[in-house]
Amino acid sequence: MINQEDFFKKITAHAKEYGFVFQSSEIYDGLSAVYDYGQNGVELKNNIRNYWWKSMVQFHENIVGIDTAIFMHPTTWKASGHVDAFNDPLIDNKDSKKRYRADVLVEDHIAKIEDKINKEIDKAAKRFGDAFDKAQFVSTNPRVLEYKKQIEEIGHRLYRSMEQNDLEGIKKLIEDLGIVCPISGSRNWTEVRQFNLMFSTQMGSTVEGASELFLRPETAQGIFVNYLNVQKTGRMKLPFGIAQTGKAFRNEIVARQFIFRMREFEQMEMQFFMRPGEELNWYEYWKETRMRWHLSLGIPASKYRFHDHEKLAHYANAASDIEFEFPFGFKELEGIHSRTDFDLAAHSKHSGKKLQYFDPELNESYIPYVIETSIGLDRMFLALLSFAYNEEKLEDGTERVVMKFPPTLAPYKVAILPLMKKDGLPEKAREIMSDLKQDFMCYYEEKDAIGKRYRRQDAIGTPFCVTVDHQTLEDNTVTIRDRDTMQQERINVDELQHVITEKVKIKM
Numbered sequence: 001m002i003n004q005e006d007f008f009k010k011i012t013a014h015a016k017e018y019g020f021v022f023q024s025s026e027i028y029d030g031l032s033a034v035y036d037y038g039q040n041g042v043e044l045k046n047n048i049r050n051y052w053w054k055s056m057v058q059f060h061e062n063i064v065g066i067d068t069a070i071f072m073h074p075t076t077w078k079a080s081g082h083v084d085a086f087n088d089p090l091i092d093n094k095d096s097k098k099r100y101r102a103d104v105l106v107e108d109h110i111a112k113i114e115d116k117i118n119k120e121i122d123k124a125a126k127r128f129g130d131a132f133d134k135a136q137f138v139s140t141n142p143r144v145l146e147y148k149k150q151i152e153e154i155g156h157r158l159y160r161s162m163e164q165n166d167l168e169g170i171k172k173l174i175e176d177l178g179i180v181c182p183i184s185g186s187r188n189w190t191e192v193r194q195f196n197l198m199f200s201t202q203m204g205s206t207v208e209g210a211s212e213l214f215l216r217p218e219t220a221q222g223i224f225v226n227y228l229n230v231q232k233t234g235r236m237k238l239p240f241g242i243a244q245t246g247k248a249f250r251n252e253i254v255a256r257q258f259i260f261r262m263r264e265f266e267q268m269e270m271q272f273f274m275r276p277g278e279e280l281n282w283y284e285y286w287k288e289t290r291m292r293w294h295l296s297l298g299i300p301a302s303k304y305r306f307h308d309h310e311k312l313a314h315y316a317n318a319a320s321d322i323e324f325e326f327p328f329g330f331k332e333l334e335g336i337h338s339r340t341d342f343d344l345a346a347h348s349k350h351s352g353k354k355l356q357y358f359d360p361e362l363n364e365s366y367i368p369y370v371i372e373t374s375i376g377l378d379r380m381f382l383a384l385l386s387f388a389y390n391e392e393k394l395e396d397g398t399e400r401v402v403m404k405f406p407p408t409l410a411p412y413k414v415a416i417l418p419l420m421k422k423d424g425l426p427e428k429a430r431e432i433m434s435d436l437k438q439d440f441m442c443y444y445e446e447k448d449a450i451g452k453r454y455r456r457q458d459a460i461g462t463p464f465c466v467t468v469d470h471q472t473l474e475d476n477t478v479t480i481r482d483r484d485t486m487q488q489e490r491i492n493v494d495e496l497q498h499v500i501t502e503k504v505k506i507k508m
């Protein structure tokens with residue numbers, strides 16, 4: 001068993017080596033927490049976005065999509081609360097000069113206590129063998145109970161301080177817990193300060209006449225300010241949703257863990273509008289529906305969990321994260337938030353426009369309530385990378401790295417490989433390819449021994465390899481190799497289309 005840190009390093013190295021993700025501006029030594037997607041990465045990313053879009057927009061009659069600009073009127077961010085409240089508490093270590101998010105330091109401390117609980121569980125499981133009852137153990141073992149109590153107390157103090165914007169309280173908590181800087185090992189901390197996460201820029205040709213704009217920190221506000229446009233022109237009836245995917249920008253204080261926390265990233269968001277009072281039912285509905293979306297990709301349920309929020313954002317009356325087990329632990333992948341009428345009411349107030357809905361059944365107008373589902377495309381990409389990456393020992397003693405992407409998301413669906421570069425095999429392979437590429441991303445390769453070519457396709461997660469040999473010229477059959485089982489089957493060229501479609505089509 002390799003440890004998780006090494007595993008994560010392997011994934012990031014693999015992502016680079018096989019053209020999935022590159023550091024931005026790498027030839028200039030890179031730009032921190034900004035990444036580019038390579039030739040295979042962009043296909044995977046497009047496929048994830050497409051899978052989300054289809055499941056949200058195409059599969060729901062009452063959800064439509066939009067695509068709004070990154071720049072928005074500056075008042076948008078005043079109304080949404082981002083100018084005043086989109087802050088993270090930061091703290092510097094005076095010895096290492098490293099900057100941290102104060103709340104993350106505390107959360108990392110909590111994670112360490114959780115690790116201790118897991119160690120106790122592992123130990124006990126070994127000791128008791130088959131007779132081990134985990135639920136009973138965690139609810140009765142004194143040491144575990146003590147750890148759980150500590151976690152609860154620390155959590156409460158943190159959430160209370162965060163909620164009350166009590167920066168001294170957070171500093172005191174860090175001191176009381178004896179948290180040290182991971183780099184310098186010292187407790188020599190500065191005060192905690194607030195730091196706004198929005199990037200700003202200027203619009204206009206002269207500095208004097210320019211107005212300050214922000215790069216949007218979320219795509220959601222583009223949906224809210226267009227609520228009325230879409231509702232009216234689409235003749236939408238409540239409940240209905242508006243979906244959008246696009247870039248968002250945050251000047252994250254600590255941007256690490258590869259594409260988990262980036263300064264420029266992409267979101268896939270949907271705002272679902274409904275009658276006030278119905279929001280908690282829809283909240284449960286969307287929690288479940290979004291979890292089913294994740295599981296529909298064939299990733300085991302044990303990799304996911306809900307984390308219901310204790311501390312609610314200023315706009316929410318219920319909130320939950322779908323967390324994924326990344327190599328560095330369970331972390332937020334998607335948020336489901338019950339945002340009440342906060343956003344539409346705020347934009348109504350700041351714009352002077354009535355952002356309401358006339359309900360013909362009730363014969364009255366009101367501001368709809370909103371449930372939001374918000375997932376980071378790049379985080380989903382990272383979740384898939386870490387799920388898909390597998391090292392396997394083969395029967396002949398060799399090893400392979402295989403990316404077991406869900407076939408529907410794999411960058412390439414099929415590789416067409418003529419066994420040899422002669423005897424008309426490349427021509428036949430090209431002929432098959434020109435047919436299949438109408439429907440699938442196909443990869444053509446004739447260089448190197450066939451085994452080596454299979455390995456390269458495994459490494460980028462291509463579900464099928466089709467090999468064209470001399471028999472193909474005689475009877476129009478090829479071998480088709482399955483990425484996961486490595487089994488080969490001989491089938492007629494005319495069947496390829498059907499076999500591949502069955503495996504890679506979107507099933508929901």
Ligand code: ATP
Pocket residue numbers: 218250252259260261262263265266267332333334335374375376377378379
């Ligand atoms: P975190 O607590 O990790 O900072 P958040 O709670 O601020 O995230 P939201 O504002 O709810 O995140 O954003 C919705 C989704 O957008 C997140 O679940 C995540 O998948 C994605 N996301 C947010 N910030 C980033 C980032 N810096 N880089 C990549 N993805 C991000």
